[in-house]
Each structure stands twice: as C-alpha cells, then as structure tokens.
Amino acid sequence: xxxxxNGLSVDVDAEGYLADPKQxxxxxxTGLAKEEGIELSDQHWAIIEFIRKDGAENxxxxxxxxxxxxGGFPTKELYNLFxxxxxxxxAKIAGYQKPHGCI
Amino acid sequence: MTTDAIKKISIIASxxxxxxxxxxxxxxxxxxxxxxxxxxxFTFFGLDAILDKRLDHMKVATVGNPGMHIPTLIxxxxxxxxxxxxxxxxxxxxxxxxxxxEFIEMISDAGCDIYACKASVDMFELKKEDFxxxxxxxxxxxxxxxxxxxxxxxxx
Numbered sequence: 001x002x003x004x005x006n007g008l009s010v011d012v013d014a015e016g017y018l019a020d021p022k023q024x025x026x027x028x029x030t031g032l033a034k035e036e037g038i039e040l041s042d043q044h045w046a047i048i049e050f051i052r053k054d055g056a057e058n059x060x061x062x063x064x065x066x067x068x069x070x071g072g073f074p075t076k077e078l079y080n081l082f083x084x085x086x087x088x089x090x091a092k093i094a095g096y097q098k099p100h101g102c103i
Numbered sequence: 104m105t106t107d108a109i110k111k112i113s114i115i116a117s118x119x120x121x122x123x124x125x126x127x128x129x130x131x132x133x134x135x136x137x138x139x140x141x142x143x144x145f146t147f148f149g150l151d152a153i154l155d156k157r158l159d160h161m162k163v164a165t166v167g168n169p170g171m172h173i174p175t176l177i178x179x180x181x182x183x184x185x186x187x188x189x190x191x192x193x194x195x196x197x198x199x200x201x202x203x204x205e206f207i208e209m210i211s212d213a214g215c216d217i218y219a220c221k222a223s224v225d226m227f228e229l230k231k232e233d234f235x236x237x238x239x240x241x242x243x244x245x246x247x248x249x250x251x252x253x254x255x256x257x258x259x
Contacts, residue, residue: 064136065201065209075212084138102129103200 006031017097021055024095032093036082040093044081047073051094061091063099111140113251115258119148120164121191121203127259128152128206135213142254143210144247145238146220150227153219155235158203163187204235211237216250218242 003012006027011019016035018024029048033040040048050071054062064087068075078086088098112134116127127143134141151157165171165178165187177183195202201209211217219234219241231241242250 064213065199068209075209076214079135079212079214085136087136102133 006034013097017092018095021095024052028095029093032095036089036093038082038089038093041081043077044093047071047078047081047090048094051090051096055091055094055096061087061094061096061099063087063101063103065103109134109139109255111251111254113142113144113247113254113256115256116143116145116149116152117147118259119151119161120168121161121188122163122168122170123259124149124152124161124203125195125200127257128203128210130257130259131210131215132206132213135210135215140254141210141215142250143215143217144220144242145218145223147223150219150223150229152203153207153217153234153238154229155233158207158235161188161203163191207235207237218247218250220244220247 001012001014002009003016005012008025008028008031010023010028013019016032018028018032030040033044038044047067050067050073051061054066054070062070064075064078067073067078067087067090078090082089091098112130114127114131116124118124127149131141131143145153151161162184163171165173165183166175168178171178171187173183173187192202200206207217217238219229219238221241221243224230224241231238
C-alpha cells in the first residue's frame with residue numbers, strides 16, 4: 001500500500017516498514033522517526049548511517065548485537081536512543097524491514 | 104498493538120547446562136528487543152550462568168537427556184559431555200549467537216534486571232562477590248514475586 005510520510009508518497013507494508021529500502025531518503029527517515037516519537041539527533045543519524053551501509057552490504061538490517069559489535073554503538077545507547085525496541089525502530093527509520101532471527 | 108500484548112515478563116532460569124540456559128537468555132534478550140520489561144531470576148543450578156568462575160565453562164548434559172539421542176551408558180563415558188559441549192559451542196558460534204558472558208552483558212545493558220535466588224545462594228554457600236557484576240542483587244522468593252508484579256512468569 002502507498003502511504004504519505006513527511007509529504008512523500010511511498011510503498012509500505014502492513015506494519016509501516018518501507019517496502020523497498022531503495023525508496024529511502026533522509027526526509028523519509030525524519031518522517032518515520034516522528035511516527036515513532038523520535039526526534040533524530042546526530043547520534044541517531046550515525047546509527048542510521050551504519051544500518052544503511054550494513055543493510056546495503058547484507059540485504060537486511062543488522063540486529064542489536066551487530067550494531068554494537070560491528071558498528072561500535074553501545075547496547076545501552078541504542079536502548080536510550082530508540083526506546084521500546086531499538087533494532088526494530090532503527091531498522092524502520094533506516095528504511096529496512098525488522099531484523100530476522102532470535103538474537 | 105492489541106491491549107493484551109505482553110508488557111512485562113519474569114524469567115526463572117533453573118538449569119545448569121548449556122542447553123538449559125540459552126532459552127532463558129534468548130527470551131530475556133528478545134523481550135527487551137521488543138520493548139518488553141524483563142527480569143531474570145537465577146536459581147539452583149541455573150546460578151552457574153552468573154557465577155564468574157563457572158559461566159564460561161557450562162556443559163551440555165549427555166546423561167538423562169533423551170534429546171541427545173545417545174544411550175545413557177554411552178553418554179556417561181568420560182569426555183562425552185566435553186565432546187557434545189564442543190559441538191554445541193561450534194554450532195552456537197556458527198549461528199553467530201553470543202557466548203554466555205557476552206549474552207549476560209548484552210541482556211544487562213538492554214535494561215533487564217538480573218537476580219540470584221537467596222535460598223540457592225545459601226545452599227551453595229555463595230557470596231555476592233562470586234557473581235558476575237551484572238547481578239544486581241541476591242533476593243528472596245518474596246522479593247521475586249514483588250518484582251514480578253504484573254508480569255508473566257516463565258520457568259526454564
């Protein structure tokens with residue numbers, strides 16, 4: 001289905017995740033973050049940039065452990081910046097589907 | 104989200120084997136990742152997973168474990184548990200799952216409170232210093248229920 005986010009029309013799934021990560025733009029990220037009640041700071045952007053880069057290389061968004069281990073962002077910081085489910089929320093804002101897997 | 108979505112869980116970890124401890128850790132970590140409040144309570148042999156000297160050396164049970172598909176007498180042979188443990192550790196690494204120490208750190212950093220059971224601590228004659236630093240406190244069963252107010256309780 002198509003949805004209007006921050007004045008831009010994009011395809012999203014039933015949970016509001018972008019259907020195609022290639023449609024992602026920074027303006028969309030700001031809009032998606034607002035939906036999650038998050039105002040994006042420089043710290044948020046650094047994590048989003050990592051997810052974009054890692055996601056482009058692997059085809060899926062990294063999980064929390066990967067964002068911490070490979071990206072170098074401490075777990076505590078992730079939970080503070082994206083309260084109530086950091087991997088899911090950060091992936092959504094970065095234009096990816098939520099990470100699969102149990103860790 | 105529906106109104107009956109889980110908001111809080113309390114997990115009891117009572118098993119002292121490698122295969123017995125992962126479910127509790129995966130549940131606690133997964134809950135936090137979903138924004139669910141979580142408490143981990145270690146009791147009896149489960150304490151091994153938070154004992155600083157023991158947590159890096161947890162073993163797979165090869166005796167009394169039908170899931171291993173090894174006859175009990177064979178499972179009891181010297182080195183069988185070490186072999187099974189080695190195989191499982193390799194599997195865990197291949198799946199890119201964290202080891203016990205890293206997992207406990209992750210869970211603690213994710214905001215899950217970790218406690219040790221007082222009755223078991225007394226029984227095994229342990230002290231607060233024997234535990235890894237992520238353990239917040241040694242608490243009684245009464246404290247456990249108090250901290251679990253409004254939570255779903257999961258026994259593993």
